[in-house]
Amino acid sequence: MPPQPHRPGALEWQVFRGSEAVRSRLLTRHQLRGASWLRVRHDVYADVRLRRDHGLACRAATLRLPPEAVLAGPSAAYLHGVEHAASFADDVHVLVSRSARVDSQPGIRVHTLGADLPIPTTAGAGAATIAGAGAAAVVGTGAAAVVGAGAATAGTGAATIAGAAAVVGAGAATAGTGAATIAGAGAAAVVGAGAATAGTGAATIAGAGAATIAGAGAAAIVGAGAATAGTGNPSAGVGASPGGLPAEPDPAPDCPCMVADDADGLPRSQPAQAAWETAVWLEPVRAVAIVDTLLGRGLTTRAALAAIADHNADRPGGRRAQWVFGLADAGAQSPPESYLRVRLVLAGLPRPVTQHPVRLASGLVLHPDLAWPGLRVAVEYDGHWHADAEQLHRDRQRLNHLVAAGWVVLHVTSRRLHQDFPAVVREVRAALVARGWRR
DSSP: OOOOOOOOGGGTTOEEEHHHHHHTTSSOHHHHTSTTEEEEETTEEEETTSOOSHHHHHHHHHTTSOTTOEEOHHHHHHHTTOGGGOOTTSOEEEEEETTSEEOOBTTEEEEEEOTTOOOOOOOOSSOEEEEOSSSOOOOSTTOOSOBOSSOEEOOSSOEEEESSOOOOOSSOOBBOSSEEEEESSSEEEEEOSSOEEOOSSOEEEESSSOEEEOSSSSOOOBSSSOOEETTTEEOOSOOOEESSOOOOOOOOTTSSOEEEOTTTOOEEEOHHHHHHHHHHHSOHHHHHHHHHHHHHTTSSOHHHHHHHHHHTTTSTTHHHHHHHHHHOOTTOOSHHHHHHHHHHHHTTOOOOEETOOEEOTTSOEEOOSEEETTTTEEEEEEOGGGGSHHHHHHHHHHHHHHHHTTOEEEEEEHHHHHHOHHHHHHHHHHHHHHTTOOO
16 A cells, blocks of 8 residues: 655645755655655745646745745736736746846746836825735835835825725824834834835825735835745845846836735736736737736726836837737637737738627627628637537527628637648638728
């Protein structure tokens, strides 16, 4: 009979450093090599029962990085819920500063922030916003209430922190030696090494419940040094640079870009910033599909993308990001539909409309995947699920309805999308030309 798996309670469903587990006498080196554990990377192990997805890869990567490293780009998008943004086998993208040294590691793609681009710690007279889906995010130019090694002052304007926080009264408070409390309708704490003072304007932390911003608490916003986000987990901030790797385009240090999610404690770029990073770092077709999903699920907005693209317009990669954002469409229903749409546009065809409503005489409304309404031409993507008998029946009914309404409908299968795309372009172009399209 094979031996029973040995899993100490403290390590069940966890990701951990093997050397620490041995040092703490939770496991022996022999047990660490057993079937209960998955070696994710050097000295990083996980309970073998954990799902092998990009989230696991991110958790493992943070154990090999300085605490101020931030998960970014497609890795951040994955953590925000875009599952197709990255897989377990894909590199984990992280953002660090150029001021420290981080050696490149297999499976971790390191991007750098310039050492001359610190996160601001003082706000002027204007309004500042710290926005994120978790506990905290780093704000735009003139950000207030970011606590670092010195004093941070909020000016006479309004400062807003939007996330999982409580509403704080307008008469804001003062902090002494390292601790400040702002109280109102909810409870919020700001902890740092220096003092934080709110000016005569209103300071608001808006969200759904009480929140803490702390040097080593549930969420942290840091200036010149490192802090901790989540329950003792790594935090968002500025930190280190890769050894020997070329510098990457800098994300805007004074845009809302970092947020620590209370659910997993993993610091990541907030959705709009993750979209910008993805647009700059990945090849365009894949990047557009990720941005499509961020928009389609309401994780970011056109306005947020326009703002960050405008802010970063003069940075390396800025024009590329604007171009990718211009191709994005919240109406895409799946990544393959995004790939198909973008590749048709890049092949020189006019941009189709996603999910255009086609009202039939019976009152039924159909929404073809891609459509050129003025020409009454539609393209439907048939994924693997369309081979199901019931789905095939519905597809044929849908096709008959559209044809009866005067539409030309072309179907593109997964195989043709990936193996026969030039022929697909020729067929779609011929259908458009036959209906009167001219370049």
